[in-house]
Every structure is written in structure tokens, then in C-alpha cells.
Amino acid sequence: MNTEKMTLEPAETRSINPKVFTMWLFIVSILMLFAAFTSAYLVRKAEGNWVEFKLPDLFSYSTVVLVLSSISMHFALIAAKKDQFNALRISISITFVLGLLFLIMQFYGWIQLVEMNVFFVGNPSGSFVYVLSGLHGLHLVSGLIVLTFALVAAFRFKINAKSLTQIKICTTYWHFLDALWIYLFVFLLINN
Amino acid sequence: MSTAISTAEEVHTHDHDHDHEHEHHELGFIRTYIFSEDHKTIAKQYLISGILWAFIGGSLSIIFRLQLGFPGMSMEWLRPLLGGWIDESGKLDKEFYLAMVTMHGTIMVFFVLTAGLSGTFSNFLIPLQVGARDMASGFINMLSYWFFFLSSVIMFSSLFIETGPASGGWVIYPPLSALPQAMPGSGLGMTLWLTSMTFFIVSSLMGGINYICTIINLRTRGMTFTRMPLTIWSFFFTAVLGLLSFPVLLSAALLLIFDRSFGTSFYLSEIYIQGQALPNVGGSAILYQHLFWFLGHPEVYIVLLPALGMTSEIIATNARKPIFGYRAMIGSMMGITALAFIVWAHHMFVTGMNPFLGSVFMFLTLIIAVPSAVKAFNYITTLWKGNLVFTPAMLFSIGLVSMFISGGVTGIILGNSALDINLHDTYFVVAHFHLVMGAASFFGLMAGVYHWFPKMFGRMMNKSLGYIHFWFTFVGVYMVFFPMHYIGIAGFPRRYYTFTALGNDSMAAFTDMNSFISIAAIITFSAQAIFAWNFFYSIFKGKIAPANPWKSNTLEWTTPINPEHGNWPGEIPAVYRWPYDYSKPGAPDDFIPQNVPHSATLESNLPEENAEIAREKDIDGLLGAQNESYTH
Numbered sequence: 073m074n075t076e077k078m079t080l081e082p083a084e085t086r087s088i089n090p091k092v093f094t095m096w097l098f099i100v101s102i103l104m105l106f107a108a109f110t111s112a113y114l115v116r117k118a119e120g121n122w123v124e125f126k127l128p129d130l131f132s133y134s135t136v137v138l139v140l141s142s143i144s145m146h147f148a149l150i151a152a153k154k155d156q157f158n159a160l161r162i163s164i165s166i167t168f169v170l171g172l173l174f175l176i177m178q179f180y181g182w183i184q185l186v187e188m189n190v191f192f193v194g195n196p197s198g199s200f201v202y203v204l205s206g207l208h209g210l211h212l213v214s215g216l217i218v219l220t221f222a223l224v225a226a227f228r229f230k231i232n233a234k235s236l237t238q239i240k241i242c243t244t245y246w247h248f249l250d251a252l253w254i255y256l257f258v259f260l261l262i263n264n
Numbered sequence: 265m266s267t268a269i270s271t272a273e274e275v276h277t278h279d280h281d282h283d284h285e286h287e288h289h290e291l292g293f294i295r296t297y298i299f300s301e302d303h304k305t306i307a308k309q310y311l312i313s314g315i316l317w318a319f320i321g322g323s324l325s326i327i328f329r330l331q332l333g334f335p336g337m338s339m340e341w342l343r344p345l346l347g348g349w350i351d352e353s354g355k356l357d358k359e360f361y362l363a364m365v366t367m368h369g370t371i372m373v374f375f376v377l378t379a380g381l382s383g384t385f386s387n388f389l390i391p392l393q394v395g396a397r398d399m400a401s402g403f404i405n406m407l408s409y410w411f412f413f414l415s416s417v418i419m420f421s422s423l424f425i426e427t428g429p430a431s432g433g434w435v436i437y438p439p440l441s442a443l444p445q446a447m448p449g450s451g452l453g454m455t456l457w458l459t460s461m462t463f464f465i466v467s468s469l470m471g472g473i474n475y476i477c478t479i480i481n482l483r484t485r486g487m488t489f490t491r492m493p494l495t496i497w498s499f500f501f502t503a504v505l506g507l508l509s510f511p512v513l514l515s516a517a518l519l520l521i522f523d524r525s526f527g528t529s530f531y532l533s534e535i536y537i538q539g540q541a542l543p544n545v546g547g548s549a550i551l552y553q554h555l556f557w558f559l560g561h562p563e564v565y566i567v568l569l570p571a572l573g574m575t576s577e578i579i580a581t582n583a584r585k586p587i588f589g590y591r592a593m594i595g596s597m598m599g600i601t602a603l604a605f606i607v608w609a610h611h612m613f614v615t616g617m618n619p620f621l622g623s624v625f626m627f628l629t630l631i632i633a634v635p636s637a638v639k640a641f642n643y644i645t646t647l648w649k650g651n652l653v654f655t656p657a658m659l660f661s662i663g664l665v666s667m668f669i670s671g672g673v674t675g676i677i678l679g680n681s682a683l684d685i686n687l688h689d690t691y692f693v694v695a696h697f698h699l700v701m702g703a704a705s706f707f708g709l710m711a712g713v714y715h716w717f718p719k720m721f722g723r724m725m726n727k728s729l730g731y732i733h734f735w736f737t738f739v740g741v742y743m744v745f746f747p748m749h750y751i752g753i754a755g756f757p758r759r760y761y762t763f764t765a766l767g768n769d770s771m772a773a774f775t776d777m778n779s780f781i782s783i784a785a786i787i788t789f790s791a792q793a794i795f796a797w798n799f800f801y802s803i804f805k806g807k808i809a810p811a812n813p814w815k816s817n818t819l820e821w822t823t824p825i826n827p828e829h830g831n832w833p834g835e836i837p838a839v840y841r842w843p844y845d846y847s848k849p850g851a852p853d854d855f856i857p858q859n860v861p862h863s864a865t866l867e868s869n870l871p872e873e874n875a876e877i878a879r880e881k882d883i884d885g886l887l888g889a890q891n892e893s894y895t896h
Contacts, residue, residue, distance in 0.1 A: 090400040090481040097473040101511045108515035108558070112551055116530070121546045193527040195546045203522065 095241045099248050102211060106204070106252060110259055113200050117263060123195040127260055128184035131205075134177035135257050141170030142250040145243050148222075152231050152239045160231060160239075164223045167246065171216050178209050197264070204256050208249070215249045218242050291829075299410070301402030302829045306409050307388035308720060311713070313416060314380015315796070320420075321371035322789050324364045331356050333782025335762045335775070349428070358761040362431040363449050365759055367423065369434030370457070372702065374464055375419070377567040379412050381709045382506075385570055386475045386499040388716065392820035393493050395484025395837060397830045397894060400477035404470050411467035415460045422456035430457035433759060435560065438531040438552050442523045445537050455524070458517050465510045465517075472503040472510075479503075482893070484819070485886035486839035491858065493818050493843045494587065497594050498573020501601040502566050508605070509562040516555035523547070550615050557608035564701050565604045569597060571708020572639060572668075575661035577843075578715050579643060581816045582658035583650030584854050586844035589642040596635030603632050613681045614688045622681040629679035633672070640669050651847065651854070655814065656730025657715035663738045664707040670742075671700025674749065689759075692752025695745045703741045710737070713799070718813045722826040723806030729798040733791060740788025747777050817843045817857045836890065838883050840876070 116122075148163035182202065185191075190198040222242040225231050231239050291300075300306060327346075330337060338354040339346075349360040387405065391398055399405045422429040431449025432441035436457065444451040479500050483492070519530040523544075531552045532544035580587040587593065609617060609625040643665045652658065674696040678684050687693060710733075717725050751774045763771045812821040822837050837859035845856040850868035862869050863877045 090477050093481055094400060094404070094473055094477050097476055097507060098469075101469050101473070101507050104508050105511035105515050108512040108555060112515065112519070112530075112555055115554060116548050116551050119548050119551075121533075123546075194529070196528070196530050196548075197546075199522070199528045199530060203519070207518075 089237055089240075091237055092240055092244070095244055099245070102248075102252070105207075106256065109200070109204055109207070110256070113204075113259075113263065116196055116200075121195070123190075123197045124264065125188055125190050125198065127201070127257075127264060128181040128188070130177050130181040130184055131257060131260075134174050134181060135254065137170050137177060138174045138250050138253055141167045141174065142247055144170065145246045149236075149239055149243045152226075152236060153233055155233045157226070157229065157232075161223070161226050164219065164226055168216060168219050168223065171212060171219065171246075175209055175212060175216075178205055181205070201260060201264075204260065208253055208256055211252070212249055215246055218245055299406060301398070301406045303387045303391050303399045303402070303405060304720070304827065304831075306405055307384050309409050310379055310383035310387060310412070311720075313413070314376050314384060314709075315799070317371050317375040317380060317416070319792070319796070321368050321376055322792065324368040324371070326786055326789050327356070328361055328364045328368070329782040329785045331361055331761065333779040359431060359448050360428055361761045362433075362447070362759065363428045363453070366431050366433050366436075366449070367419075367429050370419070370430070370461075373434060373563065373567065374461070375416060377702070377705045377709070378468065378506075378563070379464070381705060381712075382499070382502050382566065382570045383409075383412065383471060384709075385495070385574060385712050385716070386471065386503065388720065389495055389574075389820065390475055390478050390499055391482070392719070392823065392827075392831060393496050393818050394479060394482060394487055395819050395839065396478055396482035397832075397836070399474045400481060401474055405474050408467045408470035408474065411463050411470065415463035415467060418456050418460035418463065422453050422460070425452055425456070427451045427453055429453040435553075435556055436520070437556075438520060438523065438549050439535055442520060442531055443535070443537070443542075444524075458521055458524075461517055462514065465514045468506050468510050472506040475499055475503040476507065484836045484839055485890050486883040490591075491839055491842045493573075494576040494590070494593055494597075495570075495573040495818075498569045498576075498597055501597050502569045505562045505566050505569070505601055505604060509559040509566075512555055513559035516552055516559070519555075520552065550612070553612050553615060554608070557611045558605070560611060561608040562604040564697075565600055567701055567705045568708075569600070571664060571705040571712075572597070574712045574715070575664045575708050576643070576646075577816075577818070578657050578661045578711050579646050579665075580844050580846060581715075581814050582653040582655055582661075583647050584653065584846045585646055585650040586846055587642065588645040588648075589638070590842065590844060592638055593642055596638040599635035600632060603628065603635070607632065610679055610681075610684070613684045619681070626679055626681045630676060632679075633676055636668075636672050640665065640672070653814075655714065656725070656727060656734055657711045657814075659731070659734040659738075660707045660711035660714060663734065664704050664711065666738075667699050667704040667707060667741070671696055671698075671704060675700060687752060689757055690752040691748040691756045691758060694758055695748035695752055698745050698748075699741075703745065707737075710734075710795070715814065716820075717799075717802065717806075718809030718825075719820050719823075719827075721803050721806070722809055723802050724809050724813065725802040725806060726798050729794055733794045733798065736791030736794070737788060740784055740791060743784035744781055744788060747781050751777055812857075815853075815855045817845060817855055819858055822857065822859055835887065838887070840880060840883065841873075 144163050144166040148160055148167060151157075151159035151163055182205070185198070185201065190201070192199055192202045219242060222231065222238055225238055296302075297305065300309075327339075327342065330339065336355060339350050339356050340354040342356075343350045343354075346356075346360070349357045351357055387399070390396070419429075427448040429449060430436060430441070430453045431447050432454070436454065440446050441450050441454050444454075479492075479496060519528075522528040523531050527543070529544035529547040531549050532542065532547040533549075534545060535542045576587055576593060607625060607629045609621065610629045613622055613625075647662070674692070678687060678693060678696055714725060714730055717723070754774065756771060756774055763769075809825055811825055814821075819837060819839065823831050824833060838861075839858045840861040841856065841858055843858050845851075847854045848856060848865075848868045851865060852867075856865055856868070861877070861880050862873050863880060866874075869877075
């Protein structure tokens with residue numbers, strides 16, 4: 073054990089905020105959940121008897137909306153760091169609205185799927201699309217709840233340059249949900 | 265999902281009372297004993313729930329052992345307990361037999377050896393041994409227990425419903441588990457099983473996230489990774505295993521729920537029931553097995569690793585010797601953790617898997633023998649020429665080493681795909697995993713209870729009763745599981761209620777052996793009453809414990825005999841050395857606790873340790889930063 077490691081390590085570890093770290097671990101568990109689903113998808117697909125269909129167009133547009141919401145979330149974090157409270161509130165609100173819009177578009181995407189005669193009950197190729205997008209949507213609802221808390225905190229001046237933990241957790245989670253959807257969307261595009 | 269919500273709430277409320285953790289509030293009865301956020305109370309809640317579950321799971325096994333050992337015996341006397349599950353002729357209902365086998369497995373694997381073992385000791389020991397005031401999030405920790413409690417209530421209530429609890433085996437393979445028409449237990453019982461397990465997974469994840477976060481972030485000053493006791497290392501790897509594998513079980517369960525309740529076909533395909541074709545087409549039952557065993561195999565280590573970590577600590581303490589190969593122990597646990605994820609298909613050799621793939625999984629499986637053998641070797645070399653102190657905890661730890669070896673050896677046999685195809689689903693498998701995972705982990709649990717009871721309740725357990733309990737259990741477990749190898753090799757299958765005339769009396773030759781096993785099981789199970797009495801009596805009436813009854817080095821023994829919320833009344837002690845300085849040449853005592861600086865032990869320091877003295881100031885200098893981490 074060298075001197076440097078000895079003296080630095082405890083100080084270093086304490087500089088990670090335990091709550092931010094908890095969020096990362098939580099993200100890992102969600103990641104494993106979806107890794108399991110996508111692996112199951114591949115295993116099942118390899119066995120044959122797989123109905124192919126095109127993904128609804130709306131999923132492409134909703135992806136753009138979700139990416140935009142991630143950008144506005146990032147602006148919220150920047151605003152919080154600079155103590156620009158109005159910009160912070162507006163950015164969080166925009167993120168929230170875009171998140172909600174994404175969910176509505178996903179739902180209409182499902183309607184498009186139904187119009188294409190792809191149902192939840194039927195060949196697993198279709199069921200998987202519903203399960204993946206549905207569970208992602210459910211996680212996005214949890215993201216909206218986290219966002220609501222951040223919004224309330226922003227209006228009470230609880231988020232500022234000196235108290236960034238909450239907005240950091242919120243931003244991390246939101247970006248993760250965004251990246252998760254992009255992964256699922258690309259995965260489905262490639263494998264459908 | 266609920267974790268996300270609670271995290272947000274946690275963050276939210278945190279702003280209001282941010283030094284809540286520090287100030288000493290007088291909490292009411294409910295906040296102190298029921299909805300407590302104190303890790304020690306939560307640990308005790310897990311322990312007592314685990315003990316209750318162990319007795320329920322154990323008595324189920326005794327009832328089906330009666331059927332196996334004495335087929336067709338009259339169980340009329342059980343009617344007050346089992347009611348309609350005893351049929352008119354006084355025999356055990358065969359559907360209920362399957363239900364009991366299933367529930368025994370589920371209860372023992374998840375509720376006793378996961379929640380009762382890891383839940384208890386990770387909660388209790390992590391903050392105490394790394395030197396933290398509490399878990400990273402007391403609130404999530406409390407939620408974790410209450411999700412487990414909810415899951416327990418649902419699983420328990422499923423024992424009493426009319427169609428019986430889940431009956432498809434603890435692995436709940438579809439289509440048996442997916443179709444209510446398949447067996448009565450696949451109706452409401454299976455729905456309750458899946459609901460209960462969903463809550464259980466949420467609880468495990470919350471617990472695991474907290475354990476990892478606490479170990480990484482809240483170690484006291486000077487507690488570097490290489491000064492952590494092996495218990496903490498084992499809890500860390502256990503939590504990592506759980507974090508990565510329980511979500512996969514959740515995904516398997518969700519797809520099964522969709523198949524059962526919404527009519528999807530993830531696992532179901534081309535099934536005819538009484539000549540009628542089911543609408544499900546395109547599913548794959550093998551897919552479920554892949555998903556299930558991706559959790560199922562790591563689960564074995566989730567159960568076993570905490571027991572191995574705790575016994576490392578207990579054996580070193582009671583052999584009065586440094587643990588042999590500290591880093592090798594960490595390395596082998598790390599190896600086991602990594603290998604756990606890439607061996608799952610050895611449970612599926614008979615699913616018609618490609619033989620080449622089978623030999624890959626066989627190869628990976630057999631590699632696990634290497635870290636396991638390293639651990640066994642290190643246990644034995646730690647014991648070698650030690651000043652052994654035979655406390656009950658020490659006996660149970662040595663018992664674990666014995667079970668771990670004798671059960672592990674048969675793992676090498678079963679890991680061979682060619683041999684496994686013969687032995688699959690026989691009592692050989694039952695004997696193997698009961699010894700290596702069931703009994704070994706149970707011995708670890710018992711060792712842990714006997715060893716840390718004084719810290720938990722401030723009182724000592726009765727030693728003599730501990731010895732009696734140990735010898736009955738140790739001899740009993742071998743009497744139960746050793747003969748099972750023989751009947752297993754002879755082909756006696758698992759999960760069979762009885763054998764009809766079609767079996768050509770081929771199993772009749774094993775009746776005597778089965779009766780012997782059943783009698784041994786009854787004796788072993790009855791001996792646990794000695795433990796239960798000792799445990800509950802000692803909580804209230806045991807001798808008051810000294811501060812450090814086993815002369816141990818780890819930090820938990822530097823707390824008051826009955827630690828309050830926050831664990832240490834003053835500053836958290838700093839750590840200057842590893843936890844295994846036992847019988848150090850030159851030292852006046854045969855143990856030097858972790859919080860004793862090298863500058864105070866000049867007579868026993870090794871040359872390189874004298875160099876550490878200069879660094880003690882750096883460790884002390886971290887006090888401010890450490891205190892700050894609790895106020896912010």
C-alpha cells in the first residue's frame with residue numbers, strides 16, 4: 073500500500089455524495105432489468121417463428137422529443153449552478169411538458185401498432201415492443217415524479233448553486249431515461 | 265420505481281431536517297421498534313422474521329419427509345393443522361405435497377437465507393464494522409424491511425388459500441406455472457407467489473443499494489478497502505450480485521405475469537389441454553429458464569457469500585490467528601462473484617442444449633472449484649496450529665467449512681454435463697445443494713447469531729445449550745443429507761409424492777433409507793427448538809455481555825454494550841490497521857483492535873508498520889471531513 077493511496081483514499085471516497093451514488097446504483101438495477109428483456113428478445117428471436125413489422129413512425133418523433141427534454145434538463149442544471157431561478161423553473165417545466173408529450177406520443181404509437189394489427193397479445197415480437205416501451209414509459213412516469221419534486225423545490229428556492237444534489241440526481245435520472253429509450257429504440261430498429 | 269420515488273422524497277425531506285441523523289430525538293415506541301430507521305433495529309427485525317420463516321419452512325419439510333419416509337402413513341393427527349389437505353383416508357393430499365416442496369424451497373432460499381441472513385447481518389455489521397453512524401439512507405433501509413414484510417405476509421397468506429400455494433417447484437417453470445389448468449397451485453397461489461416475489465425483489469434491491477453505498481461512501485477515516493474485515497467484503501459482493509441479478513428475475517416474473525394474466529405468449533406455445541388447443545403460439549419455455557437461472561445461480565452465492573465472510577471473521581477470532589491469505593480470500597470471493605454470472609446454464613443441461621455450449625458452461629462451472637478450494641484451504645490453514653477457542657459460533661463455523669467441502673465436492677460431479685444428465689432431478693442434486701448452500705449457509709447464519717448476539721442484545725446466549733444445539737445439528741444434517749447421495753445415484757427422483765404399481769416397486773428398496781432420513785430430519789429439526797429457546801430466553805434473561813466477549817479486533821466491539829442510535833456516543837474511532845492482528849509476536853495481548861494506532865504498539869510493530877506511524881496524522885486529519893459528511 074503506497075503513501076498516496078493511504079492518505080487520499082478516505083477523503084476521496086467521501087467526496088462522492090451518497091445520494092447521487094445511490095441513484096447510480098438504482099440506475100444499474102434498471103439497466104439490468106432492460107438488459108434481461110433485450111437478451112430475452114434476442115434469444116427468443118433466434119428460435120424462429122418471429123413476425124416482422126415496421127415500428128410506428130411516432131416512435132421516431134417521440135425520440136426527438138425526449139432528446140429535446142434532456143437538453144432542457146441540462147439547461148436546468150446549468151441555470152441552477154448560476155442561481156438563475158427563473159431559467160431553472162422554466163427549464164424544468166419545459167422538461168416536464170416534453171416528458172409528458174413523449175408519453176402521449178408513445179401511447180399514440182401503440183395505437184398505430186394496433187392499426188398495423190400488432191397486438192400486445194400475439195406473436196412475442198409484438199408483445200416485446202409493448203413490454204419494452206411500456207416499462208420504459210412506467211420508468212418515465214417515475215422520472216416525472218422526481219421532476220415534480222425538483223420543480224416544487226425550485227419554486228421554494230431550495231435548489232441553488234450551494235444545494236445541487238437534488239437537481240443533479242434529477243438530471244442524472246432523466247438523462248438515463250433518455251439514453252435508455254434511445255438504446256431500446258435503436259435495438260428495436262436493428263432487430264425488428 | 266418506488267426506489268426512485270423514495271429517493272426523491274428522501275432528498276426532499278432531507279432539506280427540512282438535515283441534521284436529523286445527528287441530533288438525539290426521543291423517538292416514540294413506533295419509530296423505535298417498528299418503523300425504525302436504525303440499522304440495528306432493522307437487522308433484528310430481519311433476524312426474527314427469518315427465524316420465524318425458518319421454522320415454517322422447516323416444518324413443511326418435516327411433513328413431506330413423513331410422506332417420503334413412511335408412504336401412506338395416517339396423518340389424521342395433522343388434520344387440525346392442515347384441514348382439507350389430509351384426505352378422507354387420512355393421507356396427505358398429493359397436490360399439497362407439491363405445494364409444500366415448492367414453499368419449502370421458496371421460503372428457505374429467499375426468506376430465510378437471503379433476507380434472514382444477508383438482511384440481518386449486512387444491516388447489522390456494515391455500519392458497525394466500517395465505522396458509520398448508520399446506513400447511507402435509513403429511510404430506504406426501513407422501506408426495504410417493510411417491503412420484505414409485505415412480501416412475507418402475501419407469501420404466508422398463500423399457504424391458506426383454498427387452491428393451495430404455488431406448487432410448480434421453487435423455480436416455477438412455465439408452462440406448469442403459467443396455466444391455472446395445469447395444477448391447482450398454478451391458480452391464485454401462483455399469482456400470490458409472483459406478487460410476493462416482486463415485492464421481495466424491490467426489498468432486496470433497496471437493501472443492496474444501501475449496503476454498497478454505505479461500504480463505498482461511509483467508511484471511517486483510515487478504513488481503506490484493504491483494512492475492511494472479510495465480512496464487509498462478502499456483504500459487498502453479495503449486494504453486487506443481488507443488484508445485478510434480481511432485476512433479471514423481475515423481468516422473468518413480469519413476462520410470466522403477462523402470460524398468466526394478459527394472454528401473451530412469451531413462454532407458451534402450441535399447448536393442448538384436454539384436446540383443446542390454447543391460443544398461445546410462439547413462446548419459448550426455455551427462455552424462462554435462461555432468465556430464471558441468470559438470477560438463480562448468483563442467488564446461490566447471495567446465500568453463501570455472507571456466511572463465508574462471517575465465518576472467516578469468526579474463525580480468525582477464535583483461532584486467535586490472522587486469517588490466512590486475506591487478499592486471496594477477497595480475490596476468491598471476487599472470482600466467485602464474476603463466475604456466478606456465466607455458469608447459469610449448468611442448471612439446464614437436460615433442456616436439449618447444444619452439447620458444445622454445454623461443455624462451455626461445464627468448463628466455466630468447474631473453474632468455480634478454484635476459488636472455492638482457495639477458500640477452503642485458507643479456512644483450514646487459519647485453523648492450523650491456532651489456539652482454538654471452541655465457542656458455539658466457532659463450532660458452527662467449522663461446521664460450515666465441513667459442509668462447504670463435502671457439498672462442494674459433489675458440485676464437481678454435477679457440473680459435468682455428462683454426469684449431470686444422469687443425476688439431474690435426483691436426490692443426488694438435493695443432497696448436493698442442501699449441503700453446500702442450504703446447510704453451509706444455515707451454519708453461517710447460526711455462527712453469526714451466536715457470535716454477534718452479545719452486540720445485538722447486550723446479553724450472552726447460553727453456551728452449553730449452544731453446544732448441544734450444534735452437535736445435534738451437525739450430526740443430524742449429515743445423517744439427513746449423506747444417505748441422499750446414495751438413493752440419488754440409484755435414481756430416486758426429486759419431487760415425487762409416491763410410486764405407483766407402474767414403478768414396478770423399483771423404489772421400494774429405498775424405503776428403509778428414506779425412513780432413516782426422515783427420522784434424522786425430525787431429530788435435527790426438533791433440536792432447533794433448543795436454539796429458539798436459547799435465543800428468545802437470552803434476549804431477556806441472558807447474562808449481561810462484556811464489551812468485547814470474544815476479544816475481537818473489529819470496530820463493532822468498540823461501541824457501548826448497548827449502542828444507541830448513531831452507534832458511538834463520541835467520535836467514530838479511526839482505523840489504523842487491518843482487523844486480523846491476533847497473537848502478534850511481542851504484543852502484550854493476543855489481539856490488537858483496529859482502532860489502536862501503530863504508535864501505541866511499538867513492541868510488536870513490523871518494520872514496515874513503523875513507517876505507518878508517520879501516516880497516522882493524515883488519518884486523524886480526516887476527522888473534520890468525516891464529521892462534515894454527516895452534517896451535510
